[in-house]
Amino acid sequence: MAKKATINMVAELAGVSRGTVDRVLNQRPHVKPEVRERVLRAMKELRYIPPHEEQAEALGLESDDNRPPRKLGVLLPSETGYFFSEVMHGVRDAQDILRTSNVEILVEKCESGVPYEYIERLERLESQKISGLAVCAKNNPAVTDKINAMISSGIPVITMNSDLPDSKRLCFIGQNPYSSGRVAGDLMSKCLRTKDRLLIGIGNPEFDGHRLRLEGFLSRMEEAGFSRGNMPIVTTFNDYDLTAEKVRDALRNDPEIRGIYMANHSVTGCADAVRDLGLTRRLRIISHDLTKSTQRLLKNREIDFVITQNIYDQGYRPLICLQNYLEYGTVPESEQSSINIVCTENLS
DSSP: OOOOOOHHHHHHHHTSOHHHHHHHHTTOSOOOHHHHHHHHHHHHHHTOOOSSHHHHHHHTOOOOTTSOOEEEEEEEOSOOHHHHHHHHHHHHHHHHHHGGGTEEEEEEEOSSOOHHHHHHHHHHHHHTTOSEEEEOOOOOHHHHHHHHHHHHTTOOEEEESSOOTTSOOSEEEEEOHHHHHHHHHHHHHHHSOTTOEEEEEESOTTSHHHHHHHHHHHHHHHHTTOOGGGOOEEEOTTOHHHHHHHHHHHHHHOTTEEEEEEESSOHHHHHHHHHHTTOTTTSEEEEEOOOHHHHHHHHTTSSOEEEEOOHHHHHHHHHHHHHHHHHHOOOOOOEEEOOEEEOGGGOO
């Protein structure tokens, strides 16, 4: 089967820039008539098919509105709550935009955290003949091997939220978790004395994003003079009950704890445990992601700072980038969400 013509191929044949082809395609001004004709000849020679029927009609080109829909896959972990709702909001908005380009989006969400389920769901997407994949998954060798096998078979992959750095993915879209963790560490180091003890709660270290947040936090705290021995770590797997239990046990067993860094999503469980022990506002608490729960806790001054990221974009942008790559040959670059700090006084 002949390779489908892209904007880059048209630009090369016509001897112009990709931007010039885009201006011709979208009927924009500032293109010389002779250049426009050269671009049109290249489009016709390559049998280039515009993404929208009205573009083809305006330029006198053939449309391919009856072609089978392009399928893009999305693989998500077993996360629920704020992360899932925000990612899916972005996915749905991308679907609304891409529907006009005859693109269908297929979503697979894991029910557990075991690697074989990730692989099983990747195979399910593969069997449905997806053309591209956006994925948030554990940084597990078996998962990475499967992703690389799919890439080798011609399915481009973009990672989101939590990276798979050993994969051959096109790019990563999400916050820099190491930098985000360092910001949290910098804030905490200004709230406590270097001799103070503090508790760290992490969701799941198998996710690259969680692990790197922790590494960034610890590195900044140590630079500020804090001892790693004074920073016990509990793993909560983003579960409310487990978070509340582990935080409650840690505070009971270690009354010298003066601060808590929550590098996971179960901040409510932490705040409830602190409240149950009568320690609200006696401990400095720093967390991530501005959810309805963390907004309420900030408003009530039960936590001190929240470090935010744009999870919506992490659902939206990978699908738009995949479509542009498949349709126009545009190779995407990694995109990093901004790191913002919210406290009670700038909460809106």
